Each structure stands twice: as structure tokens, then as C-alpha cells.
Amino acid sequence: MLSRYYSYLQFEDALKTILETLGQKSLSDIEIGKSVNGRSVYGIKLGTGKIKVLVWSQMHGNESSTTRALFKLFKSDSFNSLLKNISLYIIPILNPDGSEKWTRVNANNVDLNRDAIDLTQPESQILRSVFDDFAPDYCLNLHGQRTIFGSLDGDQPAQISFLAPAGDLEKTISQARLKSMQIINAIHGQLNNRVSGIIGRYSDDFNINCVGDYMTSKQVPTVLFEAGHSGDDYSRDQVTDLMYESLKIAFKTIQDSLVVNESNVVDAYNSIPHMSKAYVDVLVKNYRSVSGLQTLSVQYHEQVKEGVLYFVPILIGINREDVLNGHRVIDLNDFPHYNDDLIIEGNLEIRSKSLDIEIFY
Template identity: 60%
Template sequence: MLPITIGRNPSIHLCTYMLSRYYTYSQFESYFSTLIRRFKIESLEEIEIGKSVLGKSIYGLKLGTGSTKILAWSQMHGNESTTTRALCQLLESVDIENNLNSFKLYIIPILNPDGAESWTRVNANNVDLNRDAMDLSQPESTILRKVINDYQPDYCLNLHGQRTIYGSLDGKSPVQMSFLAPAGDKDRKITEVRLKSMNVINHIYSQLKNKVNGIIGRYDDAFNINCVGDYLTSVHIPTILFEAGHSGSDYSRDEVTYLVHDSLVVALNTINDGISQKNTTLRSYEDIPAIASNFTDVLIKNYPSKNGFTSLYIQYHEQINANKLYFVPILIGLNRKDILNAHEVIDLSDVSTFENDLVIDENLEVYSESLNIKIFTN
């Protein structure tokens, strides 16, 4: 079994520290080419499985000799890099080599290199690859489908990142990670395939729920056959959706990268151990907290205005400039009832240093030197 290492693992050093949250695709290729050499692969050309819309190479790494086949892919949404970094952590771990006789592992580290480069959810044709499961209108979608058809995985790990807007239903806690056993039909039937996925998620939750800053949540299972996970469940392939979330000031997503790594380890252990589904699987899965989009990045309470005291809600908009990721504070509303909390709450009735210097420009960008609200990068 792969030993679980919670927190920072000194044996992990390459991709974790050399890849920040945003990286150019050439940076990724340079780091990944170094990483794969430990598996006796000399060049990226050996593992190229296709090209993106703009002609960037897409890679697929096959490892292991066991009987159970696991397929994992990341960054089908280009601006969701946390799980790619966690896969690099996993591959960099000294433990992975000693366990490759337990399973076969096929990794597509970045399915959407064009979106990764431009830091967009969609690909270069402005198509969401996770809404293209049936149409297969994009080269990246057909590459993934061919891998699925040829490899015939026993389990799929669909790796994503989610925005900072998610919290517990009561709004008290941010969602640092969430998971989903996707539905395979519009009635969302609880099939044996879904129970297998739920079983893996339950083990991740039970082992990591006390290690997060916030909560591990259960993502909504609304059915859409154009979503890859829903399609895979419909064709009887157990699929686990990972969503790397956010809490506090972790805008670099460094801390949650470690949590995703640990979640991957638990998932591999659970699949490898073949732990059977019990009659408590569904109940345990439904006990994982549901989540809602009820958070924002910054909430300013008791701001004095001509209409009395006002609450201001600010969301950071992510922008790439000169190969750096910037976070731009944007006003998204006043006195909203649907947003219950924020990763930073500033109550001006308790702040003596506020100099009444808050500025909202014509683009709704918000600035205040005394409250430290400004554009930043990581």
C-alpha cells in the first residue's frame, strides 16, 4: 500500500516547488520531462497521445503492472491546475515506484494545454471539454475517448478545481475539497457502479475530514450526459470526480495541492484493496456535507453609505499578464442574501485603521490601502 503522508512530504520536491499555480505549457513540459525519466522514459515524444487545437502535445503516462486499471486526467479545464500539481507530487513520491505492481495507472496530466496556457476553462475553440462527452467535437475530447476505449479502465479519476465560492450549507465553513460519484441517468439511480465510486469517496472523507481547513463536501449530482463523468457512469465505469477547493488565503492553492495528493493516495489504496461495498455505503456517502455557492473572497460589513450601513461583496478575478497570475478585486454586489460568508470578513465597526480610502472604479475594481484590498499575484 501507498503510505499516506498528511501535510508536506520532504520526499516531494520537483513539481510542487517549481510549478506555481500558473505555469506556461513549456514550463510544464520541461518539468514533466525531468520527472518521467525516473520511470525510464527518456523523452516526452515517447508518451505523446495527440495534439490540442493549437497543436500542443498532449501526454499520457502509463505505469504499473497490476491487474486493476485506473485512468486519471487533469486540467480538462485549463484554469484548474491544482490537481495537475498533485499528480506531479504523486509521481515524485518515493513511494509510488514501490507500488506499481499493485495496479496499472494511466495519467493524462493536462488534457487542455491551450486552456492551461491562456488560463481559461475552455479550449482554444471556446468549448468546455466537460460538456463535450457526446458530441466529441474537439480533438482533446476525442483523445480522451480513444484512451478510454483502448485502455478499458476499471476506475476513472476525473480531476478538477473549483472556485472560491463554495461553502457548507449553513455558510459557516469553506469547502477545501469536494467529491462526486456522478449519476449515470436522469433519475440518478444508485447503481453498483455508483456505489463503487461512493466507496472510494467515503474512504477519502473518513481519512482526511479532520485534516482540512474547512470541510470536505459532496458535490451536486445533477445529471448531464454531456459531462464526462456522467457519461462514464452511464457506460458502467466507476468514476470519482475530485474538486480542489479553497479556504482562507491559500490563493496559491499550495495547501490544497497536498490534500489532493493525499486524496489520490487514499483512492489508490482503496481501489487496490478491493474493499467491498457494504449496505452502509450510500448512507455514509450522503452523510458527507452537501455544498452551496454561498461564499465570496472578501466581505466588508458596516460600510458607511448615504443609505446607511452596507455590506460589500468582493470576488477576485483571475487574470494572466506577462506569464503571471493576478487576482483583481471586483465588487459583485451589495447586501446580498445569497452570500453567507467570505474567506476574509472585514467588519468596519471593529476596524480602527480604516481611513475611508475605499475606491470603486468604473470597472467595479475595488481598492483600499488601509484594508489591504488590491491586486496581488502569487
């Protein structure tokens, strides 16, 4: 099982094993293009069913949970049954340079999910070529979200989230969007009681430069998957399992091709709660300073050094009204073991041994 961060060589080694298990061709045979820095981008074709499904992961390099979920799916005993009526085209990592460096953007500092129209980057061109040539009936756009998302009231974190992207400025409820909503509704219905927090729903404001919006505009049902965060799951192992289950439900729903009732589907989709950027990793309340009592918002900055993913606590705000909760909340009035050892560096790195606010990996 791949860890949350892995080098591209580690990914390729794991993919070789998967290909052998699936009876597929070698890496060189499934290469579909090169990244900015010359790394191979791979495309795997599986199944012979009539319904064509295009899946891609890690177009943002530091969002690996869905790639790990795909690998878990490949190894599962139930995988072949999911291909009964489906032909899959899977790009496990679209942005290998970003994956290696653990950055959202590619090697040219471009967000590939804002390059759907201009197609300035080789990775964007690869995805568009596959989309045009494969002509999918469905698209699954796999991502990971930051730890900042929670319910509107800040009461619960958003552990997984979804979106049926709009295909125009009017946010028309087209047949393509209805099918996307139906998939999300099925996932929500089956996993809602299994998440720690909420299953969230992203805003559907239209942006033609976003890949999902572009594909929906072409009347192809597209679902945005977002692996989120809850509690201390910084390894993202729990949410990887949830993404694995979500993918299974999505493929089963696509395979069944049920007739949709527009009003029922839309109502169920709209009942999934919207999210807000209400969370931080650590919220320290009642910190005594020369300015009086303060609430400190701390966010972990993810840094890869020598192949290890480190989480560095950074002070991102004091008394921020938009921060409603934290994955960990420390009220110093109720924390007798605090030794007044909290230090804030000039670069805003923050640490306290007694509060267990330190760099970890």
C-alpha cells in the same frame, strides 16, 4: 515544484524530469494528440497490475492543483507501492491551450466537460479514444473549484470536494457508483480532520454531456475530485497537498478492492455535507454610503499577464442575500484603521490600501 500558474513549456520541462525519474519514454513518445492550437497532449502509462485506472487533470485549463498533486505523487517514495495491482494511464493536462491562457475553456471557447457526447473538440476526442482503447476499470476526473463554495449554512469553506456521478436520470445506485462512493468515503474518513473547513459533496444531477456522468453510464466507477479553497491559500499549496493525499488514498482503496455493503456505503456517502455557493473572497460589512450601510461582496478575478497570475478584486454584489460568508470578513465597525479610502472603479475593480484590498500576485 510547479507554481499555481505555469506556462506549458514549463510543464513540459517538468514532465521531462519526471519521465527520467520514472524511467519512461521521451515526450515525443508519449504524445497522444494535439490541442486546437497544436500543443501536445501527453499520456503516461505506469504499472502492470490487473486493475486499470484512467486519470486526467486540467480539462479546465485554470485548475492546476491536481496536476501539481500528480507531480508530487510521481516524486513520492511511496508511489511504486501504489502500483502493486494497478495499471495507470495518466493525462496530466488535457487542455493545454486553456492551461497556457488560464481559462476554463479550450481555444475554441468550449467547456470540455460539456462535450462528452458531441465530441466537437480534439481534446475531447483524445480522452474518448483513450477511454475506449484503455478500457479502464476506474476513472479519476481531477478538477479545481472556485472560492465560492462552502457549507450550506455558510459556516465553513469547502477546501476539497468530491462526487460519485450519476449514470442516469434516476440516479441509480449501480455497482459502479458504489465503488466510486467507497473511494470518496475512504478519503473523507482519513482526511476529514485535516481539512480547514469541510470536505464537500457535489450535487449528482445527471448530465450526459458531462464526462464523469457519461463514463458512469458506461458502468465505469468514476470519481470527481475538486481542489477547493480555504483562508488565504490563493497559491493553492495547502489544497495541492490534500489532493496528493486524496490520490494516495484512492489508489490504495482501488488496490484493496474491498467488498462493498450497499447500505453502509450509501449512508456514509450521504453523510458528507452538500455545499452551497455561499462564499466570496472578501466580505466588507457596514460600509457607509449615500444609500446607507451596505455589505460589499468582493471576488478576486484571476488574470495572467506576462507569465504572472494576478488576483484582481472585483465588486460582485451589494447586500447579496445568497452570500453568507467570506474567506476574509471585514466589519468596518470593528476596524479602527480604515481611512475611508475604498474606491470602486467603473469596471467594478475595488481597492483600499487601509483594508488591504488590492491587486496581488
